[in-house]
Amino acid sequence: MALQYLKSLDLATINVPNSYSKVFKDDCMFSFDTPTDPHGIDVCLTCHQAFSRGSIDYTHIHAAFSDHSVFLNYKKTLKPISERAEGQPTKMMKLEIKEQKEDDLFDVKLEIYCSEIDQSISYPNAEIPEKINEAVEKIMSATSSDQKEEIKAWEQEIVPCQHAFDLIQTPLEKVDLTQCQYCDLKENLWICIHCGSLGCGREQFGGVPGHSHALSHNEKTPGHHIAVKLGSLALDSADCYCYTCNDEVKVPELSKYLMTYGIDISNFVKTEKNLTELQIEQNIKWDFAMTGEDGSSLKPVFGAGLTGFKNLGNSCYLASVVQVLFSIPAFKKCYFSQEGVPAEKILGNNDPSSDLETQLYKIGDGLLSGRYSVPDTTTTEELKYQKGIKPSGFKFLVGQGHQDFCTATQQDAFEFWLYLNDLIEKRKAFGNFEISPTEVFKFVLENKLRCTSCGGVRMSKEIQENICLPTQDILLSTDEEGKRTYQETTIEEGIQQWLTPETIEYHCPKCAKKVTALKSQGFKSFPSYLVVSPQRIKIENWVPMKLDVPIKFEEHLDLTNVKSKGKLPNEEELPEDEEPEENKEKEFKFNEGAMNALLSMGFPEQRCKRALYNTGNESNAEVAMNWLFAHMDDPDIDSPFEVPASATTGSTASKKSDPNQANESDIETLVSMGFTSKLSNKALVLNNHNVEQAVDWLFSHPDDDGELPAATDNGGAGSGGETSKEDKISTLEHDSGALTHSKYHLKAVICHKGGSIHSGHYVAFIKARVPNGDGEGEEKWVLFNDEKVTLVEGANLKDIEKSGYLYLFARDSN
Structure with missing residues (x-):
């Protein structure tokens, strides 16, 4: 019957994909069902999108809404270990993308499914119309949309730094290339490109030994910036590391410099893993104390809300952020329903992969339904973890157009938290709500400026969504290998320091002269969820370094004492005319914190001004520093800088180029x-x-209308239009809970292990409900380490103290 249906079909409805077509065959457009599931997935022969007939029958929903009726059912079954091709890696290294034949790992079964008559026919079949055959062959041979984007993301570019040009070499009289000249190590050896000194590198993940003697050489001779790893050398491979920039770099004419020491790179064969290979291996395998106090492995847990993410290589920052967001009730209610993605998101949605709201519904279903939180029975390990759902489509979509998040390299989890929440608001991806679920993070901060001469005050309010706390880095000791030990601090101490009044220079309108003033701030309202990020990055010798300052693990936080007292009865409000008009017209206020940070690094003032203006005058000095390194050779870099007349005077933000306008x-x-x-x-x-x-x-996207997603600057919108800042403040101040409830309990912590925020590994510790047999479940601490989701004990929570990077506190109900 299916064959007769196909023979009578109007073949104009069948589309044969070409090299530019997007073909989806990794998972369902609306769920994380994959070809390895019992039903497989159904690839539509009209639009080349994938659907499933699993717990929710998206195939028939798509057919009913679109009149597409013929699908390629694609099903994969993992072969027994004894039948798999030898040499197949258990985890794919993305440094070199090679096509793997599915026949090596899976038994593949194909059928043509006709949804209108609910019948299938095995494929291949000689009687199937030729156009259908051609479409199936093209679909099976096509690189899937997810794989295309993954390959793009892994196109990694290492670029020269300022120290890689015009190198001056002063060779040592004798160079021994077989052993570290400071110890007996014969591997992990790094040669100084400036003098030929050979030292061992830092101890690295995976048992690679090292005593940091190459780094010690750089510290003793600061002008010797760059070293090359001998074991990485080959015609197409060379690890070059700039200790001054603390980054992997490219050295132009490297082979010429190496010949100084008798090293002919054409005769070398790579014998050790390079830095990127070690980084990826570390990110895949690095565990946060995955054993308990008795040495046994932590117990995996399964169920709704306990689903892991598959690591895409360097996606742990995204996985940790999304796990924490979807542990919050507002996000659960916003993007999850037992019935799956709402019908209105399927009807007329021609490209679900490009719709943020649809992808958030898909993530919600994947994490919260519990369908994918099951042991991975295909592994040989005795302890079974999960496969983990693969967030490839979501990662590509949210990173689209962003210079950092579109890549496959490690990124800062807090920056991604800010970016994703902002994206939800700008795209108005509010799911089941009429307002953004990110409203749970908002609170009103009240600022007070008090003139120390006349006592007059000026009050202002602003909406905040997080607080970045200063971290007291009181150094206690440094061991022989340079490892530092810091004095323990607390979140509460950080908040007190953050709210400590600051003395500034101020032109008082009442005194009519420049005076000193005290600038202070306090909570006018309290958010439902308080997001706290301790600042663990410190600039040392122009290089951002991570501080492993221990922050005491405490599950309760009381903010009662930091509530703003407002204008006191004995205080008088200063008049509005704050500054002479002539000063207002000519002064552009550079970000004071960023300016001081750049000046402390040794950059001349004119360069600092130019860098801050061209990078948006942001508080993050690292952005301006990177701009400076990229513009060192600009002919006008040291010319006196004048703010363009078109800039907003007195503002803290310069005019950036329009991010929505291409060259x-x-x-x-x-x-x-x-x-x-x-x-x-x-x-x-x-x-x-x-x-x-x-x-x-x-x-x-031949039929796209060219309209870019609408962006708003108001920080969110209510139903029916934009909400002004004043209305938002008023709403927050009239929430009785936000005004009176100032006590919190710790809900989640995103932790980071590694020497730099842009490398290493992120995990999330979340207080989640774990099934206990009585149907109710019990609140326990759970570790989300990619696809590994486990219970944690008291000792494991100690990991948080030195690695806690983003804290989420939930407001107590009373």
Whole structure:
């Protein structure tokens, strides 16, 4: 019957994919069902999107809404270990993308499924119409959409730093390339490109020994910036590390410099893992104390809300942030329903992969339904963890157009937290709500400026969504290998320091002169969930370093004493005319904290001003520092800097280029290929201004209208329109709970292990409800380490003290 149906089918409804087509065959568009599930997945032969007939029958829902009726059912069954091809890795290294034949790992079964008659026919079949055969062959041979984006993300570019140019070499008289000149190590050896000194590297993950003698050489001779790892050398491989920049770099004409020491790179064969390989291996395997006090492995837990994420190589920052967000009731209610993705998100949704709200529903279903929180029975390990759901599509979508999050390299979890919450508000992806679920983080901070001469005050209010706490780094000792020990501090001490009044210079309108004033702040309202990020980064010798300051693990926080007292009865409000008009017109206020940070690094003032202005005058000095390194050779870098007349005077933000406007020459290139200017601009913006990737996007979105997602600057909107800052403040101040309840309990902590925030590994500790047999469950601390979801004990929670990076406190109900 199925064969007769296919023979009578209007073949115009069947589309054969080409090289630019987006083909989805990794998982369902609306769930994390995959080809390895019992039902497999159904790839639509009309639109090439994937659906499933699992717990929720998205295949028939799609067919009913779209009139697409023919699908390729694609099912994979893992072969027994004895039948698998030898040499297949258990985890794929992404340094080199090689096509793997599915026949090596899986038994693949294909069928043509006709949804209208609910019948299937085995494939291949000689009587199936040729166009259907051609479509199936193209789908099976096509690189899936997820894989395409993954390959793009792993295109890693290592660039030269300022110290890699015009190197001056003063070779040592004798260079021994077989052993560290300071100890007996014969591996993990690094040669100083400046003098030939050979020292061992730092001890590395996976048992690679090292005593940091190459680093010690750099500290003793600061002008010797760059070292090269001998074991990494080959014609197409070389690890070069700049100790001054604390980063892997590229050295132009490296082979010429190495010949100084008799090293002919063409005769070398790579014998050790390079830095990127070690980093990826570390990110995949690095555990946060995955054993209990007795040495036994931590117990895996399963159930609704206890689902892990598969590590995509360097995606632990995303996994940790999303796990914490979806542990909050507002996010659960916003993006999850037992019935699955709402019908209105399926009807007329031509590209679910590009819709943020749909992807959030998919994540909610994956994490909270419990369907995917089951032991992975395909592994040989005695202790079974989960496979973990794979967030490839979500990661690609939220990172689209962002210079950092579109890559596969490790990123800062707190920056991603801010970015994702902002994206939800800008895209108005509010799910089941009429307002953003991110409203639970908002609170009113009241600022007071008091003139020390006349006692007059000026009051102002602002909406905050988090607090970045200063971390007291009181050094207690440093061992022989340079490891530092710091005095323990607490979150409460950090908050007190954050709220400590600051003395500033101020032009008092009442005194009509410049005076000193005290600037203080306090909580006017308290959020439902308080987000706290201790600042663990400190700039040392122009390099951002992570501080392992222990922060005492405490589960309760009382903010009663930091509530703003407002304007006191004996205080008089200062008049509005705060500053002479002539000063207002000519003064541009550079961010004081960032300016001081740059000056302390040794940058000249004119360079600092130019860098801050061109990077948005943000408080993060690292952004401006990176701009300076990239513009060292600008001819006007040391010229006196004048703020353009078009800049907003007295503002703390300069005029940035429009992030939604691409370079005109790039747009013209795409227009010359036949695309409209509007659509070309959108393609470039969404693909990080990469012309080649923009072309790929254009061919896969021929019917796109060219409209970029709407962005708002109000921090969220209510139903029916924008909400002003004043209305938001008023709403928060009239919430009785936000005004009176100032006590909190710790709900979750995102932790980071590693020497730099942009490397290492992130995990999340979350207070979650764990099944206990009585149906109710019990609140316990759970560790979410990618796909490993385990119970943790008291001793394991000690990991939080030195690695806690983002804390989430929930407000007590009374």
